[in-house]
Amino acid sequence: MATMTDVARSAGVSVATVSHVLNDTRPVLPHTRQAVLDAVDRLGYTPNTLARSLVTSRTRSIGLAVSAISNPYFTEILQGVEAAAVEQGYSLLIADPHDDPEHERKVVQLLHERRVDGMIVAPSANPRELLAYLGRHEVPAVFLDRLVPTPADGAQADGSPRHDQVCAESAEPTARLVSHLAGLGHRRIALVAGLPGLSTTRERVAGYRRGLAGAGLPYDERLVVHGDSESAGAERATAELLSLAARPTALVTANNTMTLGSLRTLRERGLSVPGDLALCCFDDFPWGDLFSPRLTAVSQPSKEIGARAVRVLLERLASPDRPARTVRLPCTFVHRTSCGCPEPPAQSRKGTAP
Numbered sequence: 001m002a003t004m005t006d007v008a009r010s011a012g013v014s015v016a017t018v019s020h021v022l023n024d025t026r027p028v029l030p031h032t033r034q035a036v037l038d039a040v041d042r043l044g045y046t047p048n049t050l051a052r053s054l055v056t057s058r059t060r061s062i063g064l065a066v067s068a069i070s071n072p073y074f075t076e077i078l079q080g081v082e083a084a085a086v087e088q089g090y091s092l093l094i095a096d097p098h099d100d101p102e103h104e105r106k107v108v109q110l111l112h113e114r115r116v117d118g119m120i121v122a123p124s125a126n127p128r129e130l131l132a133y134l135g136r137h138e139v140p141a142v143f144l145d146r147l148v149p150t151p152a153d154g155a156q157a158d159g160s161p162r163h164d165q166v167c168a169e170s171a172e173p174t175a176r177l178v179s180h181l182a183g184l185g186h187r188r189i190a191l192v193a194g195l196p197g198l199s200t201t202r203e204r205v206a207g208y209r210r211g212l213a214g215a216g217l218p219y220d221e222r223l224v225v226h227g228d229s230e231s232a233g234a235e236r237a238t239a240e241l242l243s244l245a246a247r248p249t250a251l252v253t254a255n256n257t258m259t260l261g262s263l264r265t266l267r268e269r270g271l272s273v274p275g276d277l278a279l280c281c282f283d284d285f286p287w288g289d290l291f292s293p294r295l296t297a298v299s300q301p302s303k304e305i306g307a308r309a310v311r312v313l314l315e316r317l318a319s320p321d322r323p324a325r326t327v328r329l330p331c332t333f334v335h336r337t338s339c340g341c342p343e344p345p346a347q348s349r350k351g352t353a354p
Contacts, residue, residue, distance in 0.1 A: 002043035011039040063111030063119040080306025105129040125197025147199040171207035173298040177280040178211025190248035194229040234261025256283035274340035294336035
């Protein structure tokens with residue numbers, strides 16, 4: 001097996017120069033750098049990552065803690081994280097916190113004990129223990145998809161976030177769905193909301209209310225039922241909405257798994273979309289175009305959210321003292337037919353920014 005000394009001898013440079021090229025610890029002349037890389041390829045040299053981590057105090061690994069990895073939305077985020085990490089020469093360690101605060105803290109601790117350089121976490125509805133652990137051990141972290149509360153452990157003395165955060169817009173796209181349904185003549189528009197306590201749930205409920213207000217419609221708390229961000233919860237929530245004396249004529253579901261749950265309940269009741277109930281959903285599906293009717297949806301830039309989180313984390317590792325920031329990415333309105341509209345022109349199917 002080739003060694004760093006073999007690479008240095010083949011390239012005609014010192015072992016220190018080889019180390020600087022491989023670890024990017026000091027500028028090296030372009031032709032010297034290329035000679036080292038050519039020697040690495042020629043000899044099939046593989047760096048000893050463990051030994052290098054002992055010298056640099058870096059393992060070039062990132063911990064990713066996201067719940068419901070089977071959810072297509074988080075699967076696409078994972079793809080974005082993995083692609084961006086590999087591009088930068090980082091490996092990925094993955095854990096599922098199951099949206100449970102105690103388990104969340106445990107898996108983050110396990111990732112930390114494996115000496116990851118930093119973490120990307122989709123926090124639970126009550127991340128107090130998570131925030132305390134990250135703060136106590138000064139772990140570089142980026143919060144993904146969901147924002148942490150700014151009071152107490154989640155904020156600095158001036159009220160600004162203590163950690164970097166990357167997410168999509170939630171309120172305005174939800175308002176767009178509601179206003180679209182109101183524009184079609186619906187006056188009783190219901191919302192199957194997500195798990196209470198999550199920032200995405202709060203923002204989408206706020207967007208729902210904003211959409212109603214913009215359309216001049218009153219807010220009726222009976223039309224907002226929590227599906228707890230899961231399919232089974234959405235089934236219960238949709239059944240509750242259908243039991244109302246004055247049933248809704250349109251429904252907004254606040255994530256893709258809840259969309260499936262709502263559709264299942266509607267099918268079991270023998271109700272059709274959009275004939276009996278118009279439907280718009282937050283989160284598009286890769287196969288949303290194949291449903292009948294095709295789903296009108298808000299599409300989040302899932303892969304870009306994951307990739308941006310990696311870039312923000314690496315910027316944090318390079319500049320530990322810079323102020324924390326929150327990055328919000330725009331969503332896309334994808335106009336199809338579950339809302340009750342006729343088939344839109346082909347160009348508009350690609351989606352428009354809210």
